[in-house]
Amino acid sequence: MGILKIDDVTKTYGDYMAVNHVSFDMPEGSIFGMLGPNGAGKTSLIRIITTITRADSGAVYFNGEKLNSTHPSQTGYMPEERGLYKKMKVGDHLMYLAQLKGLSKKDAKSKIDYWFEKFGIEDWWPKKVEELSKGMQQKIQFISTVVHEPKLLILDEPFSGLDPINTNLIKDEIYELNRKGTSIIFSTHRMEQVEEICEHIVLINKGKNVLQGTVADVKNQFKDNLFKIEYTGILPENVLNMAKVIEKTDKSIIIKVDAETDSNQLLQRLLQQEVFIHSFNEILPSLNEIFIKKVESIGMTSEE
Amino acid sequence: MNKLWLIIKREYLTRVKKRSFILATILTPFAFVLFFIVVGFIFSYEGDDKLKVALVDEHGILDRKPANEDNLFFVIKDDGYDQLVSGMDSSEFDVVIKVPEVKILSAKTFEIEYHAKKQLGLDIEMNLESKISSKIRDYKMREMKLEKSQLDNLKSSVSLTRGGVEGESKFTTAIGAGIGGVMGFIMYMTIFIYGMMVMRSVMEEKTSRIVEVMISSVKPFQLMLGKIIGVGGVGLTQILIWSILIPIGYLLVGLFFDFDLEQMNSAAAAGSNVDVAGMEDEIMIFMNEVRNMNWWSILPLFLFYFLGGYFLYSSMFAAVGSAMGDDLGEGQALTIPITIPVILALYIMMVVVTAPQSNLAIWSSIFPLFSPIVMPARLAFSPPIWQILVSMAVLAATSIFFVWVSARIYRVGILMYGKKVGFKEIGKWLFHKE
Numbered sequence: 001m002g003i004l005k006i007d008d009v010t011k012t013y014g015d016y017m018a019v020n021h022v023s024f025d026m027p028e029g030s031i032f033g034m035l036g037p038n039g040a041g042k043t044s045l046i047r048i049i050t051t052i053t054r055a056d057s058g059a060v061y062f063n064g065e066k067l068n069s070t071h072p073s074q075t076g077y078m079p080e081e082r083g084l085y086k087k088m089k090v091g092d093h094l095m096y097l098a099q100l101k102g103l104s105k106k107d108a109k110s111k112i113d114y115w116f117e118k119f120g121i122e123d124w125w126p127k128k129v130e131e132l133s134k135g136m137q138q139k140i141q142f143i144s145t146v147v148h149e150p151k152l153l154i155l156d157e158p159f160s161g162l163d164p165i166n167t168n169l170i171k172d173e174i175y176e177l178n179r180k181g182t183s184i185i186f187s188t189h190r191m192e193q194v195e196e197i198c199e200h201i202v203l204i205n206k207g208k209n210v211l212q213g214t215v216a217d218v219k220n221q222f223k224d225n226l227f228k229i230e231y232t233g234i235l236p237e238n239v240l241n242m243a244k245v246i247e248k249t250d251k252s253i254i255i256k257v258d259a260e261t262d263s264n265q266l267l268q269r270l271l272q273q274e275v276f277i278h279s280f281n282e283i284l285p286s287l288n289e290i291f292i293k294k295v296e297s298i299g300m301t302s303e304e
Numbered sequence: 305m306n307k308l309w310l311i312i313k314r315e316y317l318t319r320v321k322k323r324s325f326i327l328a329t330i331l332t333p334f335a336f337v338l339f340f341i342v343v344g345f346i347f348s349y350e351g352d353d354k355l356k357v358a359l360v361d362e363h364g365i366l367d368r369k370p371a372n373e374d375n376l377f378f379v380i381k382d383d384g385y386d387q388l389v390s391g392m393d394s395s396e397f398d399v400v401i402k403v404p405e406v407k408i409l410s411a412k413t414f415e416i417e418y419h420a421k422k423q424l425g426l427d428i429e430m431n432l433e434s435k436i437s438s439k440i441r442d443y444k445m446r447e448m449k450l451e452k453s454q455l456d457n458l459k460s461s462v463s464l465t466r467g468g469v470e471g472e473s474k475f476t477t478a479i480g481a482g483i484g485g486v487m488g489f490i491m492y493m494t495i496f497i498y499g500m501m502v503m504r505s506v507m508e509e510k511t512s513r514i515v516e517v518m519i520s521s522v523k524p525f526q527l528m529l530g531k532i533i534g535v536g537g538v539g540l541t542q543i544l545i546w547s548i549l550i551p552i553g554y555l556l557v558g559l560f561f562d563f564d565l566e567q568m569n570s571a572a573a574a575g576s577n578v579d580v581a582g583m584e585d586e587i588m589i590f591m592n593e594v595r596n597m598n599w600w601s602i603l604p605l606f607l608f609y610f611l612g613g614y615f616l617y618s619s620m621f622a623a624v625g626s627a628m629g630d631d632l633g634e635g636q637a638l639t640i641p642i643t644i645p646v647i648l649a650l651y652i653m654m655v656v657v658t659a660p661q662s663n664l665a666i667w668s669s670i671f672p673l674f675s676p677i678v679m680p681a682r683l684a685f686s687p688p689i690w691q692i693l694v695s696m697a698v699l700a701a702t703s704i705f706f707v708w709v710s711a712r713i714y715r716v717g718i719l720m721y722g723k724k725v726g727f728k729e730i731g732k733w734l735f736h737k738e
Contacts, residue, residue: 014732050520052719077520081721083513088318099310100521144517 003028003152003183004049009058011044018044020207021058026185026200028063031178033198033215034187035287037295041207042187043080046154049185050077063151073102076150080157080187082141084129091125094144101148108147115143119169135166142170146177153177154185159193171197191288201287205295219284222293225257226283227266233275254283307522308530315505315534320541329542333549355428358397359436360385363405365443370435376428378435389419399424403436409444479593480684481657487606488653488681490543495613495646495676498539499621502532503639506625506718515718524715529707532618539614602683605692612699613676616706617642623710626717627725627733638727649677660685670695672702709734 004026011019018041026032036042047053049060051072060067062074084093091112098108116122119139129137138161146153155174159167174197178184186198194201194215201218203211211218227243230252243255243266257266267280285293319325356377359366362385369378379397381388388400401418416436418424424432445455506528509515518527624638652674656665660682669679669687675695679687716733717725 047719052516052519072521075520077517079513079516079520081513081516083509083515083517085318085509085514086512096310096314097517097521100307100518141517 002026003063004185005061005064006045006049007059007061009045009048009055009060011041011048011053011056013044017207019048019055022204022207022209023058024202024209024212026183028183029178029181030200031174031184031186031198033194033201034185034204035189035191035194035201035291036204037189040204042204043156044207045204046077046079046156046185046187049152050075050154073148074150075152075154076101076145076148077154078141078145078156078158080160082138084137084140084144086128086130088129089125090127090129090132090140093129094140094147097144098147101150103148111147111149112143115147119143135162138162138166138170142173146173146182150182152183152185154187156187157190158186158188159190191286191291195287203291203294210294211290215287218287218290222285222290223282224285226254227257227263228252228254228279228281228283229270230278230280231270231275232278233273235273235275308526308533311522311527311530312534312537315531316537319501319535319538325538325542329545330549333546333553336550337553355398355424356396357399357401357432358388359401359403360388361403363403365403365406366439367442367446370439373431376431392419392421398422399432401432401436403439406440406443406447409447414440477685479597480660483594483597483602483684484657484660484681485654487683488650488657488677491610491613491677491680492646492650492653494539494543494610495617496643498535498614499618499642501538502535502618503621503625503628505531505535506622506714507628510626510628510718519715519718524718525711528619528622528711528714532615532622532707535618536611536614540610543610597684598686605683605696606680608696609676609680609699612672612696612703615703616672616676616699617646619703619707619710623713623717623730626714627720627730629721629725638725638730641727645673646677649674653678653681657681660687666691670698672699675699712736 002025006022006024006026009019009022010017020041022041022045034042034045044053048055049067051067051069062071065071088096094112095105095108098112099105103111113122116124121136121139124132124136124140129140132140142158145155153174158170158174162170174184174186186194188194198215200214201212202209213221226246232251235253243257245253246256247254257263263280263282267277270277270280354375354377356379358379358381359369360381360383362383366380369380372378385400385402388395388397392400399418399420401416404414404416414437418432445452509518509527515527522530620642621639624642627638649668652664652668656662656668656678659665665678665682666687668674669682669691676699679692679695713730713733716736717730
């Protein structure tokens with residue numbers, strides 16, 4: 001049973017259909033990438049999951065239960081546009097947000113202390129939020145999102161505006177939380193991060209989910225059966241007959257084979273020749289390529 | 305419920321702990337008292353130098369010289385006006401006045417020239433005018449063979465008191481108007497100050513984008529209500545502290561400076577020439593009258609109207625704040641429909657205190673947009689119970705309705721960015737699904 005099940009959800013604003021019959025399942029304990037260009041409807045969908053707004057039709061199930069008012073305390077949401085009360089003290093602010101998520105005063109205090117220690121920022125408690133730099137505020141924002149140990153963590157562009165060091169810091173925390181069993185929705189349009197972090201993805205464009213599955217499955221689905229072979233020696237023509245040459249240099253070749261052709265078969269043939277193989281790789285498309293391909297094809301069909 | 309309480313607590317405490325709040329709350333009463341002291345001094349100021357005034361009475365108009373005052377000494381001369389005027393610079397006199405001849409007794413206006421070493425102040429001129437005119441009056445009386453007692457007998461003073469009502473005196477109406485005016489004005493001020501505070505705070509939450517974090521934990525309605533209640537608590541705290549500090553400050557000033565502020569203030573209001581003994585009597589009656597007001601019903605009702613008016617207006621301010629973008633100037637137009645009724649109510653209130661049982665008073669104290677300001681102004685006149693009850697019921701129902709309407713606008717507005725919003729748009733939000 002998945003932590004989250006989106007079942008045929010729609011949401012319209014005026015004439016604009018922000019979420020158009022979206023369905024997907026999110027496995028428990030996964031890091032789930034929600035991809036899509038700007039304005040695709042990711043934030044609208046997240047707002048439905050976090051009960052900020054309600055779906056016009058369809059249903060959302062959290063841990064098998066229909067979404068209700070007990071669930072916000074089990075989710076942590078870090079919106080893309082972040083903000084804190086500027087005049088509040090950092091510690092008081094975190095206490096406030098933690099208590100609003102249902103923690104008792106005592107629990108809130110000990111958990112905030114844990115995170116302060118972890119980030120080495122014990123002396124920040126009495127500082128005012130406005131005295132902190134943007135990156136520092138981002139850390140506080142992250143703590144406020146995870147302090148109540150949510151089952152489901154929703155991060156909307158969590159690394160935007162962060163320097164590489166802090167990006168890695170937050171990334172490590174995300175992995176650690178995931179190891180401890182937290183399911184994480186990671187919403188972004190930065191594909192390289194998704195490829196690095198996520199196991200599952202759903203691609204949303206113009207309010208619809210156009211693609212979903214594990215990263216490996218999706219890549220396989222979109223592969224062009226390209227192989228790159230690095231070699232020394234002379235590659236005989238008859239080998240190349242069974243495949244189309246895409247690119248050829250003295251030392252390497254990229255070939256496209258028929259979908260049915262077994263890579264083992266190809267390799268076997270190569271090995272029979274007087275050629276020395278250094279490497280044999282299947283070239284899988286990057287998520288970025290898939291993303292652009294998919295988004296552009298939809299853009300074209302919808303313009304017709 | 306627990307979350308609402310957390311929000312209320314934060315909204316209240318962050319404001320009450322602010323240095324600006326503490327300063328404003330403590331200093332305002334002192335500023336108030338200081339203001340009275342300064343005004344008192346200004347009104348009791350009578351010019352610095354003593355003036356010696358020569359009254360040249362060539363026609364025997366004066367029977368005796370006018371009584372000297374702190375800054376005015378009078379000397380009567382029978383003749384020699386021209387010498388006095390020409391030798392003025394070296395003479396002891398500061399002012400030389402020629403008392404006019406009264407040729408016919410029916411003459412009513414006299415234009416008198418005076419010479420003085422330096423320009424006389426307006427108050428001294430008026431003082432001299434009244435002195436001379438009363439001397440001329442005395443002269444006319446003597447000529448007409450009228451006795452002062454006869455003239456006094458002509459005077460009658462009439463004061464109207466409504467019959468059949470206990471404990472009412474000629475002061476009741478004036479005091480009622482005074483108290484009513486003050487209460488109405490306090491309501492007006494608080495609605496504006498704290499309504500605006502709610503609006504600004506909603507805008508800040510929206511522009512700083514904290515609001516999206518907040519409403520992933522609490523309902524927009526809880527956030528709005530918590531804010532309104534928290535800020536309202538700040539308002540009540542401030543009023544409470546002031547209502548304690550102002551009388552204390554008043555008393556302290558009285559003790560330290562050893563003068564009677566009440567007397568000074570009334571003296572200032574009535575002009576400088578007052579019958580002090582009479583004043584004290586009036587003050588006693590006045591104080592009694594204020595004490596006799598039915599405070600046990602006025603104060604709770606005042607609190608009710610404060611809360612009703614505050615909830616009604618601040619919820620509207622919250623809705624408008626949620627619709628505004630980062631640009632305060634652009635959104636200002638949206639506040640106009642809120643500010644106009646408040647200002648209208650203030651003007652109506654000013655008329656109502658002078659005619660507390662008029663139709664205007666009755667209807668405007670029932671109409672919920674006006675009643676929070678108008679009804680408190682009428683309370684000192686003990687309006688009929690049914691009117692109070694109807695007005696309270698209408699206000700309570702309308703406040704709840706407005707909070708509901710505003711919450712519907714608010715929940716959409718706070719998540720709406722980068723869009724210029726007009727009334728039409730806000731109207732649509734009302735009917736948005738959640």
